[in-house]
Amino acid sequence: MMLEFKDQSGRKVTLEFEYTNDMDHILAICMMEGKYLFTDHKVRGIEFPGGKIESGESAEEAVHREVFEETGASIGNMQFIGVYTVHDEVRPFVKGVYLAEVADMFFKCEYMETYGPVLYKAVEDIPEERRSFLLDDPCIDYLYQKSRNEGQFK
Known part of the structure; x- marks a missing residue:
């Protein structure tokens, strides 16, 4: 099964449920004590954690x-x-998406390109001016809504 979306730039975005080794990025929808764990990106704002696969x-x-x-x-x-x-004409990128449960939280002096962790019960609770544009992406919103409705993916 494949779902198709358009991102804010009008690019085609697909969501497939088969594992592939072609992934070059990851996105993690994390839960901790009944809340979603976000990161506060220094440029984009509050979003789900993720990044490049090394x-x-x-x-x-x-x-x-x-x-x-x-x-x-x-x-x-x-x-x-x-x-x-994301089917970009210059360079498409492929993101593996995971649902994850937080086992433990550690204080760090440095959080790389972010200001560190932020917990919210729902995306809708994040102040609009602090919310990353990525949370408005239709595919990411679909995944978030599915996690809310089902608590897990099947």
Whole structure:
């Protein structure tokens, strides 16, 4: 099954539910004590943690690393959700999306390109002026709404 969306730039975005090794980025929808764990990106604002998969790293390893770097959280249970592909003419990018449960949270002096962790019960609770444009992406919103409705992906 494949779903199709358009991002804010009008590019085609697809969401597929089959695992692939072609992923070059990850996105983690993290839950902690009944709330969503976000990161406060220094440029974009509050968004779900994620980033590039480094050379020699699996997508799952990237989830653990990126979530820890951006929030100080360690991941417990994690579930692959799907593959989010932005069909850009210059360079398409492929993002593996995971639902993750936070096992523990650590204070860090440095959170890389973010100001660190932020917890909210819902995306709608994030003040509009603090919300990353990525949270308005129709595909990311679909994944978020699905996580709210089901609590997990099946």
